[in-house]
Amino acid sequence: MIEIKxxxxxxEGKEILKGLDLTIESGKVHAIMGxxxxxxxxxSNVIAGHDxxxxxxxxxxxxxxxxxxxxxxxxxxxxxxxxxQYPVEIPGVQMTTFLKTAVNAVRKQRGEEELxxxxxxxxxxxxxxxxxxxxxxxxxxVNVGFSGGEKKRNEVLQMAMLEPKFAVLDETDSGLDIDAxxxxxxxxxxxxxxxxxxLVITHYQRLLDYIKPDVVHVLAGGxxxxxxxxxxxxxxxxxxxxxxxxxxx
Amino acid sequence: xxxAETKDNTNVMQxxxxxxxxxxxxxxxxxxxxxxSGVNWLDEVRQEALARVKKDGLxxxxxxxxxxxxxxxxxxDIPATVSKCLVSFGDNSNARVISDLSEKLEEDWxxxxxxxEPCDAxxxxxxxxxxxxxxxxxxATVIDVPKNTTEDQxxxxxxxxxxxxxxxxxxxxxxxxxxxxxxxxxxxxxxxYWRNRVTQILVEPNATxxxxxxxxxxxxxxxxxxxxxxxxxxxxxxxxxxxxxGKMVRHQIHVDLVGENADCKTHAVxxxxxxxxxxxxxxxxxxxxxxxxNQFVRSVLKEQGHSVYxxxxxxxxxxxxxxxYQLSNALLLSDTAEMxxxxxxEIYADDVVCSHGTTTGQIDxxxxxxxxxxxxxxxxxxxxxxxxxxxxxxxxxDDEDFxxxxxxxxxxxxxxx
Numbered sequence: 001m002i003e004i005k006x007x008x009x010x011x012e013g014k015e016i017l018k019g020l021d022l023t024i025e026s027g028k029v030h031a032i033m034g035x036x037x038x039x040x041x042x043x044s045n046v047i048a049g050h051d052x053x054x055x056x057x058x059x060x061x062x063x064x065x066x067x068x069x070x071x072x073x074x075x076x077x078x079x080x081x082x083x084x085q086y087p088v089e090i091p092g093v094q095m096t097t098f099l100k101t102a103v104n105a106v107r108k109q110r111g112e113e114e115l116x117x118x119x120x121x122x123x124x125x126x127x128x129x130x131x132x133x134x135x136x137x138x139x140x141x142v143n144v145g146f147s148g149g150e151k152k153r154n155e156v157l158q159m160a161m162l163e164p165k166f167a168v169l170d171e172t173d174s175g176l177d178i179d180a181x182x183x184x185x186x187x188x189x190x191x192x193x194x195x196x197x198x199l200v201i202t203h204y205q206r207l208l209d210y211i212k213p214d215v216v217h218v219l220a221g222g223x224x225x226x227x228x229x230x231x232x233x234x235x236x237x238x239x240x241x242x243x244x245x246x247x248x249x
Numbered sequence: 250x251x252x253a254e255t256k257d258n259t260n261v262m263q264x265x266x267x268x269x270x271x272x273x274x275x276x277x278x279x280x281x282x283x284x285x286s287g288v289n290w291l292d293e294v295r296q297e298a299l300a301r302v303k304k305d306g307l308x309x310x311x312x313x314x315x316x317x318x319x320x321x322x323x324x325x326d327i328p329a330t331v332s333k334c335l336v337s338f339g340d341n342s343n344a345r346v347i348s349d350l351s352e353k354l355e356e357d358w359x360x361x362x363x364x365x366e367p368c369d370a371x372x373x374x375x376x377x378x379x380x381x382x383x384x385x386x387x388x389a390t391v392i393d394v395p396k397n398t399t400e401d402q403x404x405x406x407x408x409x410x411x412x413x414x415x416x417x418x419x420x421x422x423x424x425x426x427x428x429x430x431x432x433x434x435x436x437x438x439x440x441x442y443w444r445n446r447v448t449q450i451l452v453e454p455n456a457t458x459x460x461x462x463x464x465x466x467x468x469x470x471x472x473x474x475x476x477x478x479x480x481x482x483x484x485x486x487x488x489x490x491x492x493x494x495g496k497m498v499r500h501q502i503h504v505d506l507v508g509e510n511a512d513c514k515t516h517a518v519x520x521x522x523x524x525x526x527x528x529x530x531x532x533x534x535x536x537x538x539x540x541x542x543n544q545f546v547r548s549v550l551k552e553q554g555h556s557v558y559x560x561x562x563x564x565x566x567x568x569x570x571x572x573x574y575q576l577s578n579a580l581l582l583s584d585t586a587e588m589x590x591x592x593x594x595e596i597y598a599d600d601v602v603c604s605h606g607t608t609t610g611q612i613d614x615x616x617x618x619x620x621x622x623x624x625x626x627x628x629x630x631x632x633x634x635x636x637x638x639x640x641x642x643x644x645x646x647d648d649e650d651f652x653x654x655x656x657x658x659x660x661x662x663x664x665x666x
Contacts, residue, residue: 072621075622082622084619088613109624
């Protein structure tokens with residue numbers, strides 16, 4: 001269970017999140033929708049541990065463990081995963097090297113035995129097949145020359161290999177056509193389980209047709225201003241954010 | 250009287266009058282006696298070289314090509330008497346092609362090569378250290394690969410020197426038409442010494458020479474090397490240098506592309522820490538049409554490390570259809586490290602493709618965060634990014650053992666970071 005309480009976050013002295021509360025039980029999928037500048041990306045970066053953000057107040061815990069005190073790599077080992085809105089290109093680092101390094105770094109920190117080359121290859125083969133990722137893509141440098149869809153599939157691949165307890169999908173639908181969106185959503189749905197929770201951050205209700213959330217929240221002005229069932233996403237799509245923000249104000 | 254002249258002269262700022270360039274005297278190095286070979290022409294070559302050293306002295310930062318590399322303070326405490334250096338060959342090296350200079354003195358090509366100078370080197374004042382090597386020419390190795398032979402195993406030369414010595418090793422290589430060889434120079438050591446090397450390589454038509462070297466030293470060593478390759482038609486010369494450490498290091502490479510379709514690659518990786526200084530100064534002369542050249546240098550600097558890259562491409566008037574490229578990228582891991590880059594294109598032909606590029610930057614913080622968010626600890630993530638940065642140059646090396654040696658040194662360097 002991930003619990004975020006009264007979270008206040010600043011970047012360069014400007015307060016972006018102004019007392020955000022959010023609790024996601026294990027096995028549940030929550031969605032956060034909100035207009036530009038509402039603090040969606042700030043929230044995902046703070047959860048992953050980006051050091052450009054200052055947490056001035058509040059707490060984030062995963063299964064009772066204080067996340068805010070941890071380095072990004074420790075959070076990953078604990079079971080937090082962020083699927084980046086803009087996955088980073090790393091020239092010169094081959095995909096397989098990257099995945100091997102990440103999987104074993106996490107296993108080592110979790111006190112699990114590191115996988116040997118063969119074990120990793122087997123795991124990779126299985127996961128890439130499920131996500132329609134070509135062998136050619138695995139031979140390239142991380143995200144270099146990848147299409148938008150390939151980058152997002154790569155994020156889901158990493159998620160599948162690192163087996164997090166809590167995954168944040170930051171605008172995973174941006175830049176995807178409908179076919180790519182289906183592949184990515186299928187990949188995510190395959191990972192849904194009772195001991196894993198998700199936070200899906202998106203502008204559009206479309207993604208939520210494929211990854212069906214249990215709860216939808218509206219984020220505006222650095223706070224969650226409304227929560228409800230999946231029907232809330234449809235209402236937002238019809239009316240726009242303005243009505244909700246006015247209503248909350 | 251014009252207005253200007255009425256002005257009070259004392260208020261006019263004047264440029265200081267430039268004093269005439271005075272070379273650093275090489276007195277310490279010219280006082281001793283030269284080795285005696287008993288071969289008249291060789292003794293004459295030495296005497297002439299010594300006379301030039303006396304006249305021209307040693308390079309100082311007053312020379313354009315030595316602006317950022319100050320050799321003089323670095324050699325101050327090292328004795329100036331020449332010592333023998335220890336040269337040995339790898340077990341797999343083909344001994345039949347390796348000789349001592351004394352066995353080869355009768356061969357014309359050796360005589361010619363001893364006095365061969367790179368095109369325009371004297372004009373660039375690049376011969377000073379070279380002459381100093383020639384004056385004390387004694388420790389010399391000759392490698393002569395006959396025509397149409399492929400050496401399956403690399404010829405590996407290890408050069409060691411004792412602390413407190415000044416040595417002048419020379420290597421002369423001829424690779425016959427249609428032959429292929431890999432030459433590995435492994436220079437390692439610890440201590441305060443100055444190795445002033447000259448390596449000359451003749452690449453005959455349609456031959457291929459891969460010339461790899463490591464230069465791994467501790468922070469008291471001074472290392473200067475003049476490498477000269479003359480590349481004939483349809484021949485390829487490819488060199489890669491891993492420079493790691495050294496108080497004052499200068500890798501100077503001249504390549505003369507003298508036959509059509511000749512190709513050269515001059516690549517390097519530099520690992521510079523502490524107060525080390527590594528300088529790569531390359532001159533590629535495209536003297537005839539249809540030749541290609543490529544320079545690719547990547548440097549990683551930390552602490553007060555200082556590195557210099559000067560890459561000159563000179564395209565002669567007749568060298569149409571030249572294709573020449575140079576690229577230098579540096580990664581600065583500290584605020585106090587310094588990288589100086591001077592790309593230079595001098596082009597007299599009108600139908601050529603020449604370009605250069607240079608970047609100096611820090612570790613990509615976004616990439617670092619991305620790796621860490623996937624569970625990779627910070628130090629390991631930095632190491633991976635540095636390795637990948639260097640790896641793009643190292644990938645040119647196609648000798649597995651040498652590559653392993655380089656990877657090992659990179660890992661050792663990273664562990665100390």
